Amino acid sequence: MSxxxxxxxxxxxxxxxxxxxxxxxxxxxxxxxxxxxxxxxxKKSVEDASAELDRLQRSIDRSTYELDKVYHxxxxxxxxxxxxxxEAQLLMVSDPIFFEAIKGRIVREKKxxxxxxxxxxxxxxxxxxxxxxxxxxxxxxxxxxxxxRILRNLAEAKLKSKFEGTPIIVTSELTPADAVLLSRNAxxxxxxxxxxxxxxxxxxxxxxxIPAVVGLKEATKHVQDGMDMIIDGYRGVVVIQPSEGSIKKxxxxxxxxxxxxxxLLSEASEPALTTDGRRVSIEANIELLEELPLLKPHGADGxxxxxxxxLIIDADSIPDEEAQYQTFKKxxxxxxxxxVIFRTFDIGGDxxxxxDHSEQNPFLGWRGIRMMLDRPELLKDQFKAILRASVHxxxxxxxxMVASVEEVVRANEILEEARKSLTAExxxxxxDIEVGVxxxxxxxxxMSEEIARHVAFLSIGTNDLTQYLLAVDRxxxxxxxxxxxxxxxxIRTIKLIIDSGHxxxxxxxxxxxxAGNPLATVMLLGMGLxxxxxVSSVLPVLKKIIRGTNYKSARKFARxxxxxxxxxxxxxxLAEYLKNRFERIYYTxxxxxxxxxxx
Ligand code: PEP
Ligand code: MG
Numbered sequence: 001m002s003x004x005x006x007x008x009x010x011x012x013x014x015x016x017x018x019x020x021x022x023x024x025x026x027x028x029x030x031x032x033x034x035x036x037x038x039x040x041x042x043k044k045s046v047e048d049a050s051a052e053l054d055r056l057q058r059s060i061d062r063s064t065y066e067l068d069k070v071y072h073x074x075x076x077x078x079x080x081x082x083x084x085x086x087e088a089q090l091l092m093v094s095d096p097i098f099f100e101a102i103k104g105r106i107v108r109e110k111k112x113x114x115x116x117x118x119x120x121x122x123x124x125x126x127x128x129x130x131x132x133x134x135x136x137x138x139x140x141x142x143x144x145x146x147x148x149r150i151l152r153n154l155a156e157a158k159l160k161s162k163f164e165g166t167p168i169i170v171t172s173e174l175t176p177a178d179a180v181l182l183s184r185n186a187x188x189x190x191x192x193x194x195x196x197x198x199x200x201x202x203x204x205x206x207x208x209x210i211p212a213v214v215g216l217k218e219a220t221k222h223v224q225d226g227m228d229m230i231i232d233g234y235r236g237v238v239v240i241q242p243s244e245g246s247i248k249k250x251x252x253x254x255x256x257x258x259x260x261x262x263x264l265l266s267e268a269s270e271p272a273l274t275t276d277g278r279r280v281s282i283e284a285n286i287e288l289l290e291e292l293p294l295l296k297p298h299g300a301d302g303x304x305x306x307x308x309x310x311l312i313i314d315a316d317s318i319p320d321e322e323a324q325y326q327t328f329k330k331x332x333x334x335x336x337x338x339x340v341i342f343r344t345f346d347i348g349g350d351x352x353x354x355x356d357h358s359e360q361n362p363f364l365g366w367r368g369i370r371m372m373l374d375r376p377e378l379l380k381d382q383f384k385a386i387l388r389a390s391v392h393x394x395x396x397x398x399x400x401m402v403a404s405v406e407e408v409v410r411a412n413e414i415l416e417e418a419r420k421s422l423t424a425e426x427x428x429x430x431x432d433i434e435v436g437v438x439x440x441x442x443x444x445x446x447m448s449e450e451i452a453r454h455v456a457f458l459s460i461g462t463n464d465l466t467q468y469l470l471a472v473d474r475x476x477x478x479x480x481x482x483x484x485x486x487x488x489x490x491i492r493t494i495k496l497i498i499d500s501g502h503x504x505x506x507x508x509x510x511x512x513x514x515a516g517n518p519l520a521t522v523m524l525l526g527m528g529l530x531x532x533x534x535v536s537s538v539l540p541v542l543k544k545i546i547r548g549t550n551y552k553s554a555r556k557f558a559r560x561x562x563x564x565x566x567x568x569x570x571x572x573x574l575a576e577y578l579k580n581r582f583e584r585i586y587y588t589x590x591x592x593x594x595x596x597x598x599x
Contacts, residue, residue, distance in 0.1 A: 014242050017216045020195070021236035022202035024537055025211030026254040027189035028247060031227045031240075032167035033220065034178075041151060044112040052106050056099075056113040059153035063093050066149065067177070074180045081289045082204060085142065086177060092146045114154050121147035133362055135312060135347060141201075145175040168229050172220050174212070179204040189231045191219050191238055206537075213238050234589055257588045264540035268299030272532075272543045274525070278551040281531040282539050283338075285511055289327060292334040294536040299543055302338030304459065304533025305398070305511035306331060308382070309345045318345075318378065324385035332393035339394035341436065341459070341511075341533075342386045344372055344379060344411075346400035363473065368401025369411060376414050383418035390430035398436045398459060403443045408454045439497050440464035440512070448497045452504030459533070460497055462512025466490050485514040486567040486574075491523070495562060498528045509533055518582070518589050519574050521545045526558030541585055548581065 046052050067090045074083035092098070098120070105116045121143060128140035166186040171178065174192040179201045182190075190205055195214035205212040211233030222240050223229070230239040230250045234257065239246050272282045283304030284295055295303070311319050311327060319327070331340050346368045359365040372379040386395055399411050412435065422429050437454075439445050440461030452458055462485050467474040469489055472482045484490070494510070501508035509531035514520050516534025518541050524532065525546060532542055557577070564570050578586040 015240040017238045019213045019216035019236045022214045023205035023212035025233045027211045029168045029188040031223045034171040041118040043115040049107045052113045062153040063149045174201040268540040272546040274551040283533040284536045298536040298539045303340040306342045321381040321385045325388045328389035336393040341396040343398045369399045380418045387429035396434045400438045402437045403441045448500035458501045459509040462514040484567045486570045526554030
């Protein structure tokens with residue numbers, strides 16, 4: 001390279017953006033920017049409504065053809081369950097009632113098809129967006145995807161879905177269809193302005209093994225086609241126009257991560273036993289059946305949290321008892337001989353049951369067990385589905401968003417009704433099925449000893465517990481810096497819950513994100529946590545840390561940490577510990593420092 005060129009390159013400032021780590025892995029490559037903001041819909045009067053109806057029909061036919069292709073690709077690559085998202089979109093484009101309404105308006109109002117399509121779809125999308133509910137926001141994204149497809153086909157424009165080379169895709173919003181369609185090329189990674197770690201597109205990226213960083217707000221504004229880019233899907237970092245130093249640092253990091261991953265996987269089936277003989281359980285959080293094949297290779301001691309509400313996203317409605325049973329049965333059979341903890345639907349503030357229902361503060365509203373207790377028939381159906389699955393392996397039941405002892409007692413009564421119905425129908429089930437409660441609301445934390453007397457286990461949900469203890473919306477980017485699981489108030493509350501459970505003679509688990517954070521492992525172990533449940537990919541890391549730790553020393557360490565009054569101090573001390581004892585884990589998952597460590 002000539003010195004002039006290298007000087008020019010040196011003079012380009014790299015830009016580092018921080019977003020949400022949506023799918024692990026490191027990618028280094030060139031940007032391919034996919035613009036989506038180009039669809040401008042004009043309102044026009046038309047003389048010939050029938051010509052508009054013909055245009056609309058052509059667009060619907062083309063969209064159906066495209067979606068059918070996406071569906072089949074998804075089906076082949078990631079399995080039938082995840083392909084269902086596109087089946088739902090296919091149903092949308094062939095919904096005769098919805099399109100009759102659009103066609104009726106075109107004829108009556110003599111307006112162009114583009115305008116009426118945009119208007120009708122946008123109304124639905126806005127309603128869902130304002131519901132304040134994550135599930136409906138996901139649904140809004142899917143409907144928006146269908147709308148854009150129909151509008152694009154009305155304009156007879158083609159989506160660029162085939163390209164040369166091995167790019168990193170940068171786009172404002174990654175839809176599930178994008179995640180699958182674009183993966184037919186040699187894509188290195190996905191980067192988007194919007195989206196969360198739990199969006200469908202993120203889940204699909206993880207299944208497809210494509211590193212992704214989402215929620216970067218303005219990534220598309222900073223890039224052009226062909227720019228160099230690094231993405232770190234472990235920590236949610238994107239580097240645009242990286243310096244030679246950054247390229248070297250991340251190339252090394254990529255190598256180390258891959259090497260560490262394969263080493264940890266090779267010992268993942270060994271038990272999580274401390275050097276002085278305390279055994280804890282390391283379990284997986286799952287949402288969809290496609291994650292089941294990851295359990296065994298990652299050494300999961302069962303499923304500590306099955307978020308059953310994910311079935312509603314997939315099925316697009318609440319699945320009936322039989323459909324739930326079929327899904328639960330598969331999970332139970334795969335996890336055998338270990339147990340699966342099915343959490344009852346944790347949905348809230350929604351419009352499925354009450355027309356025009358909306359809430360000012362959905363996080364403080366009709367959510368989790370509150371909603372299910374108001375809809376006992378739904379809860380009973382779900383109990384029956386879980387109980388029926390319990391003859392195929394070991395099942396447990398867990399209630400989310402519990403705030404009081406009464407809710408547990410009432411839910412247990414409904415469970416008893418479900419048992420009686422099955423007995424009357426001569427349907428077998430595990431009579432000793434264990435029931436547990438998530439502790440994620442401060443009132444439940446304070447009452448955890450009383451709650452523990454009614455159940456067989458507790459599981460700490462640090463995502464919500466942190467949100468409610470610190471009064472910080474877990475989805476609000478403006479206060480993201482205040483959301484801190486290492487706040488002494490959160491840590492002391494966790495200790496209180498663990499001690500309460502143990503006083504009542506039952507085990508205490510954790511299934512919030514903190515359980516999968518390697519920085520927290522030694523502290524949680526030392527506080528006496530019995531079970532850790534986290535996304536499968538991190539389980540071998542947790543096991544490695546636990547196997548290299550002395551329980552007695554961890555207890556002493558935790559006592560010191562519990563006395564500290566600053567989250568920063570707690571994190572600093574924990575980071576030092578990890579760096580000294582598990583250097584490679586520290587450098588691959590936590591550290592922002594540049595590395596000079598070699599394998
Ligand atoms: C939690 O709140 O920590 C939890 C595990 O539940 P969710 O993230 O599904 O609300
Ligand atoms: Mg929760």
